[in-house]
Amino acid sequence: MDEKKEKDALEEQIRENLQRAFMEKAQENVPDRFMSLLAQLKEQDEASHGEE
C-alpha cells in the first residue's frame, strides 16, 4: 500500500542483511595459513632486527 514506507523497510532490511552477512563472514574461523604467515613475518623481523 504505502510504497514509500515499504521501500524504507526494504532498505532497512538490506542494511541489516549486509551487516549480518559481513559479520558472519568476519567471525568465521581464520584459516591457519594466516596465522602461519603472521608468525613467519614476525620471525623474519626478529631475525633481521636481532635482539631489541
Add this chain to the structure above:
Amino acid sequence: MVKNNEPKDPQDPREEIVTHLGPMRAFALSLTRNGAEADDLVQESLVKAWKNLDSFTPGTNMQAWLFTILRNSFYSSRRKVAREVSDPDGIAAGALAEKPAHDGRLAMNDFMAAFQNLPVEQREALSLVGASGFSYEEAADMCGVAVGTIKSRVNRGRARLVELLQSEGVDFGDMTDRVTEAVVNAAGRSGGVAA
C-alpha cells in the same frame, strides 16, 4: 623478544593485526566475490601492511588502515589484469531471471546474487558504510574520493538492490536466517560468475 610465550605487548601494532583478519576476509570477499581470491588478497595485504607498519599511526583506526591497503591492492592488481569490468546490467538481470521458488534459501541466494552483481564501487561503499559501520567520511578517506561520492554509491547500490529484489518479489521475512549460507554459497560459486 626472547621467548615466544612472553606476554604480548598491547602497544605493538603487529599484535593487533590478527584481530582484524576476519573483517579483512569479509571485505575482501565483497570485492573479489570469490573465496580463494579473497584470501589471496588478504594474504597480499598482510604482507604489505607488515612491511609498511611505519606508515600506521598508533592510536588511529587500524582496521581502516588495513582495509585501505587491501582495497588498494585489489584495485592495482585488477588494473593489471584488467579482466573484470563493472558488471553491465544485463548480467544482473540474467542472474535474477529465474523465478525463485517461495523459499527463504533461494531468496537469500537472490539477495547475494543481486549484491554481487552491483558494480564494485557500490559493493565497496556498501561494505564499508552499510556493513562495517564506517562513517561516510572514513569511507571517503579510505577510497580517496569525496564524501558525496561515497554517499551516492551507497544510495545507488541500495536502490539497485531494492529494485532488483522488489521485481523478484523476494520475501525478506525469511531471509535473515539464511545469510551465512548464502554468503558461503556465493563464495563457492562466484568463480563461475566472475569467469
